[in-house]
Amino acid sequence: MCAGEGILPPGPLSGAVAGMVKFTTTLTPPERPFLSVSWNFKGVNIITSTSINITEPGHTNRISLDRTTGTLELRNLIMEDSGEYTVTIIPDGGLQEQGRITLNIYAPITGATIRSPAAVLIEDRSATNLTCEASGSISTRLWMKDGQPVETSDSISLSMDNRTVFIRPVRSSSHGTYQCQISNPVSSMTAAFNLTVNYGPHNMTITGPAAASTGHRVMLQCMAASVPLANFNWMFNGNVTNVNTSMFVIERFEGKNTGNYTCTARNTVTMKEKSTVLNLRASCSAPRWSFSVFVISTLA
Structure with a gap:
């Protein structure tokens, strides 16, 4: 009959190739040394300790045994060390104690x-x-x-x-x-x-005032979600302008500047383009800011 089947943690235990693991028992050092401590792996006693230690040749210089608790240290791990390990301990004047634990070896990522x-x-x-x-x-x-x-x-x-x-x-x-x-x-x-996904232009908007006072500087900003960045050009009341950046600037607003400002964004990879319009009016009061909502979409 065996007692103490739980003298090892439930496991499994993990180790890295070329690393080290310890099979730590739950035992405290007894008043009188154990009569025998034996570790078995795949049906082979890799170390047996009585009055002397007998180590299996394949584990020589790779294992150390703490005789007082039965704890085993295994070094220079290899993939073939994976498997179930069994420890059997015979106390002086007590019942045989045994524990089992599985070791899994992993190669580091x-x-x-x-x-x-x-x-x-x-x-x-x-x-x-x-x-x-x-x-x-x-x-x-x-x-x-x-x-x-x-x-x-x-x-x-x-x-x-x-x-x-x-x-x-x-x-x-x-x-x-x-x-x-x-x-x-x-x-x-x-x-x-x-x-990188080439897309757009999407979500065209023009930000700027819906109305401006005479003599004021007006800035209209055209924006579009696009990869790569879109190319821009502007039209005023249906006429082509020489502005081909996202920003249209009127240095000094006059009545002749009222009308529809159309911004067109074009993606040179998707070959798509979209246009949006902002209507700018003259006002005697402070300018109000607005966002354009009229969008024309074309596929070149």
């Missing part, structure tokens, strides 16, 4: 990277995938985008092992920084990849 096919991606027209790779014992892969977990949707899916993210098609929301955290119980590593 190295060389984490994210691969993606080289291509120019355009929203709603292109598809791509991101593949997370690393060396070592991989237990888990966790995907993040711009600091938030990647969630599956009608355009985003994951492979069964979380190794690859499929994006079909890419959208403006697909643009950003993706991270893959690869881990096992003894190490982790994170790789990052900046995915």
Whole structure:
């Protein structure tokens, strides 16, 4: 009969290749030394301690035994050290005590990277995938985008092992920084990849006053969400101007400056363009600021 089946923690115990682990028992040193302490691995006694220590040749110089508690230290770990370990202790004048624990060895994670096919991606027209790779014992892969977990949707899916993210098609929301955290119980590593999706122009607006007083300086700012940045040009009352920046400046407002200011944004990669209009009126009072809401969308 055996007593003390719980003299080892439940486990499993984790260790890294080339590292060290300790199989620590729950025993306190007895008043009289144990008659025998024996550790067994895969049916082989790797060390037996009575009046002398007998160590299995394959573990010579790799193990140390604390004779007072039965605790074993195993060094220079290799993958083949994974498995179940059994300790058997015979006290002086007591019942035999035994414990079992499983050791899992992992190769540390190295060389984490994210691969993606080289291509120019355009929203709603292109598809791509991101593949997370690393060396070592991989237990888990966790995907993040711009600091938030990647969630599956009608355009985003994951492979069964979380190794690859499929994006079909890419959208403006697909643009950003993706991270893959690869881990096992003894190490982790994170790789990052900046995915560029060409999109837009979207969300066209002109900011500026809806009315201005004579003699005042007026600034109209055209904005659009676009990757790459959009090119801008302006028209006034249907006539082409020489302004091709996002800012239209009227140095000294006069009556002749009243009318419709049309800003057109064009993306040279998506070949899309959008226009929006602001109607500027003359006013004797302080100018009021407004946002344009009329948008014309074209695909060149």
